[in-house]
Amino acid sequence: MQPPPIGPPPIGAPRRAPPPIGAPGADAGARDARSTHDWRGAPGRGMDGPDARAARAGEPNGQTHAGGQTHVAPGAVAADARAGAGRGAPAMGSSGGFDGGGGFASASAPTPGAPGTGIAPPVTMGRAMGGMHAPPAMGGMAAMAHGQGMVPSTASAPPIGAPPIGAPPQSPQYPPQYPPQYPPQYPPQSPMGMAPQPPMGAMAPPPVPGPGMPAMGGYPQAGGYGAPAMNFVEDFASLNLGPGGGPGGEAGMDPATFPRPGDDEARPNLELSCDPKYMRLTCGALPSSPSLKTRFAMPLGCIVQPLRPGDETTVKTAHFGSSGIVRCRRCRTYINPFVQFTDGGRRFRCNVCALPNEVPVDYFCTLDANGVRRDIAERPELNSGTVEFLASQEYMVRPPMPPSYFFALDVSHTAVNSGFLKQTVEVIRDSLDVMSKKSERTRVGFLTYDSTLHFYSLKANQSQPQMMVVAELDDPFCPMPDDLLVNLAESRAVIDAFLDMVCDTYAQTQNMESAMGPAIQAAFLAMSHIGGKLLVFQSCLPTLGAGRMINRDDTRASTDSTKEHLLRGPVDGFFKKTSAECSRHQICIDLYTIAAPFSDLASMAVLCKFTGGELRHYPGFTPDKDGVKYAKELKNNLTRFTAWEAVCRVRCSRGFRICAFNGHFFIRSMDLLALPATDGDKAYGVHIAHDEVVPSTNISYLQCALLYTSAEGERRIRVHTMAVPVVTDIAEMYRAVDCGAMGAFMARLGAERTLTVRLQDAREAVMTKVVATLREFKLLNTQASRAFNRLIFPESMKLLPLWIFAASKSTAMRGGPRDVPVDARIAAVYDFMSASTEEILKLLYPTMHALHTMPEEAGTKDEYGRVILPPRTVLAGERIDARGAYLVDDGRRLLLWLGKMLDPQFVAALFGPSGPPSADVDCNLPHLDTDVSRRARAVVDDIRAEASRARHLALTVVIQGHPSETQLFPYLIEDRGAANVPGASSYGEFLVQLHRQVSAAQR
């Protein structure tokens, strides 16, 4: 590349320091001020708007966090800043419709047939499902498969507490867009289908549920909570764990009866609430007192995913008059469907803090006879739990930033030789058109590094990029800070020229060094005046400058079991400090690494965690194995919907507060998540705790608000609001558990814990919570608990033991410190901490399909045009037939395992004359004109299409007897696994162990 590098600068060359925080006139200072104040309602300037001061003045009882008024405006935090304005139950009495109270008014006095009141009695499962002598029903696989209670119904409410046994939950308000799930999971016929006897002993086919079987799973409706928990002693399910006489061994167990997952889609809980795909509670009811929560034992929380992919165009935008977005002047809750309009429409009562607010003149509308605003149909903010607001000037302290991408490319020997650099450059080139189409303001910049840092001036008026080399690593600087991040459209020709030549420039490099830390420091200097995404592509351990590392994978830490976790934490504070600084300057770091066998992800991952970024690890990258996957995933990152300079807060009603978080973000001002960039694929865990005051109402509200800048340069606020019943009876809590969300939430917490404690301790911490809650449940069911060989649990929680068991077998948590390569474990931990509930559940219990016994319809389309997948197979070795072919999907990759006795004709029909590909490539099934090929391809294509768009499921084919077949074993989680792995047990043994602990704890 010409011109030749300019050597190290003379000593004393001017350097650009980062703008001091808070310096007058510095963007950074202004940003910082906004970040800490505006969302909270700093008087007069922040996003809470000018009336915050008035709110403060008018609120004698306003309390603040200990943080004081500098950072916390009174009233900003719903949970702790509400004055004791007499708050009774919200006025109810509307006949449903869009009046938020309507749905709950009927909770204690249901009106049969009232539209929209949504009362459904709790379904009593006891006699049908969990009765002492009806264990086979538990194993009814089909019942589980259809057990999500998704069937739309128009039924009126029958008398509470006395539903006909076997009646499905009534769910009049479920919109019809929830069609029955396909395919049926674990069909009642033998999983082996037409296969001959399996080699390791046949399973008894699971019992076929009768037609009157009630739907299972899902949690009951709001209406259930006002009702007394009648018949609760019979409202449980159970599992036979022995022949009787004591908490037994495995002898009496029938694994076919064990609960297994079907589709774990959350159900909308209450009318007008946002869809749970945005906010999914671990338990759809909140306890009225801390003591109730203690008895419940399991974590209360919710997984929020404010921007789900695919809904960019479906979420409606609300418009306000010149007075701006309407919010409660005390707690700053955004207007939502649950506020109550009073006084002829001149006031509204805040649903979170009960404060009566004046309706701004230009927002006024008269009410109809039911007290509902006449314009409600045209007001998305009043008729939908999810809405976007266009933020006005007062929500900005600087012009909205442009989408900005800065690429820090490792150009050392490994990066070049592996093809990683070439692939990266190709993907960037391939994405530029889309990036430029998304916004004409898009900016990009590049930096390459090995033992030195190389900067590229890409000014539009140049014909060629100009490179400058900086060899100063101890205190790196940025030679042309203003020319590095350039407008993509204007400088496109220079950028293309750079991408054309960068690979050639380093093609012959023998440089094995990597100054990653200094490269990030320099990138920070180049970006700090704008912010944006910093994408770092790293091929080896950093060896030079700040953040350099040694290979600590083989040190004493591994032999001293009390210190095993140290290898899972950062080696020093450099990366954490850097990431905190980046977050403050709106820089989000995404890290792509390929080093194998050890790249110290534990140290580097904090860069992603604290800046809201993501970590992607492709160990031992080769184009054949990882090329397509890497290319698709990187391209998705560069072209997907991205929200810039974002902050997120969850508010909740009086009596509750948000106390902790789990995920990738930096916390500011106690409860504000700073997200320099975020997107629909990121989810965050939010812990809910009791506040000092006791909840005084039977409905509580959660509101999640994400303020961000769109690619087009609009400042927008995405708001989700949800109503949650507050209950006094623990039985109601048990009924309302959302098992999938609870499992995913506990897996998140467990995974995070492995970073700071021993693996064994992390697993036990999760187990302890489940034991505690089942013990409590057993106390409620004294009669049932007399059967010593029976594990009893709430119907809603039947899958929880499996999720906990699967979490203990996951890459993040299983075995001892050496049973999983530490980088793989770290990648899995951080994956858990940013993934959605559905993705986590898929990782915990992947789907496995037998292809050799595909029923005729599998691989064809159903009446809705969806591909019918083959039935799921239980993840146990004894279900694996040497004459079979099994496809495993964990949402991250696909594995196709071929038994060594598989029919050669089947193999030929699937792969053609050349046979299966080797195990070290990511393959596509060849296009052959055979029935097997067509249907298998349809299945694979459909699974890939349905997976998260942020992931490409690479397909690996492994053959029984070949060393690569071991890749299958970690997926067979129901097996005991390798005997030397600590904590390993089979699903059955785990259930027995759980039962023993529950029983022991009780005595």
Ligand SMILES: [Zn+2]
């Ligand atoms: Zn309020």
